Amino acid sequence: xxxxxxxxxxxxxxxxxxxxxxxxxxxxxxxxxxxxxxxxxxxxxxxxxxxxxxxxxxxxxxxxxxxxxxxxxxxxxxxxxxxxxxxxxxxxxxxxxxxxxxxxxxxxxxxxxxxxxxxxxxxxxxxxxxxxxxxxxxxxxxxxxxx
Numbered sequence: 001x002x003x004x005x006x007x008x009x010x011x012x013x014x015x016x017x018x019x020x021x022x023x024x025x026x027x028x029x030x031x032x033x034x035x036x037x038x039x040x041x042x043x044x045x046x047x048x049x050x051x052x053x054x055x056x057x058x059x060x061x062x063x064x065x066x067x068x069x070x071x072x073x074x075x076x077x078x079x080x081x082x083x084x085x086x087x088x089x090x091x092x093x094x095x096x097x098x099x100x101x102x103x104x105x106x107x108x109x110x111x112x113x114x115x116x117x118x119x120x121x122x123x124x125x126x127x128x129x130x131x132x133x134x135x136x137x138x139x140x141x142x143x144x145x146x147x
Contacts, residue, residue, distance in 0.1 A: 003090065003107060003110075004089075004091075005089060005090065006137070007084065007085060007086045007087070007088060008085040008137045009083070010045065010048070010064045011064065011081065011083075012064060012079075013062050013065070013080045014062075014063045014077060014079050015050075015063075015080060016032070016061045016077040017058070017077060018058070018061075018076075033047075033063070036063065036065065041067065042066045043065065044064045044065060044066050045124070046064075046124040046125050046135070047061060047125050048061070048123065048124050049062075049125065050062060050121075051101065051121045051122075051123070052119065052120055053118070053120065085122075085139045088122075088138060088139045088140070089107070089137070089138045090135065090137050090138075091107055092136075093133070093134050093136065094132075094133055095131075095132070095134055100123050101123075103123070103134050103136065104121055104138075107136060107138065108138075116140065117140075118140065120138065121138050122137040123136055124136075124137070
């Protein structure tokens with residue numbers, strides 16, 4: 001697996017939160033995207049799945065949008081103008097008949113063997129004909145979200 005360093009930058013992002021993997025349902029993600037399109041809002045990049053690894057695992061779905069929309073912050077989500085992680089490890093994969101999360105297992109195992117600490121994994125889902133490409137970003141420990 002080829003791993004390199006890069007940054008992750010997103011602007012005008014609406015973030016849905018959840019503790020269950022059910023928020024990762026692709027049909028549900030499509031439905032949320034269609035709701036936004038009805039209001040003239042389109043995605044400017046891939047949908048990002050954020051897996052936060054702390055005391056317990058939680059998930060967020062990030063939607064980078066074409067314009068800032070003042071959406072009300074709720075228990076399920078909130079809006080951010082800018083999200084930047086400047087020091088990430090990155091790889092691109094085309095998962096075949098596997099879950100999105102399993103596509104990062106090799107990278108995670110390598111980091112654990114090296115003793116590299118991390119607490120977040122980001123999966124950028126890029127649809128392609130007949131499947132999807134998954135870009136995996138793992139900020140190095142100590143890297144924080146720079147608003």
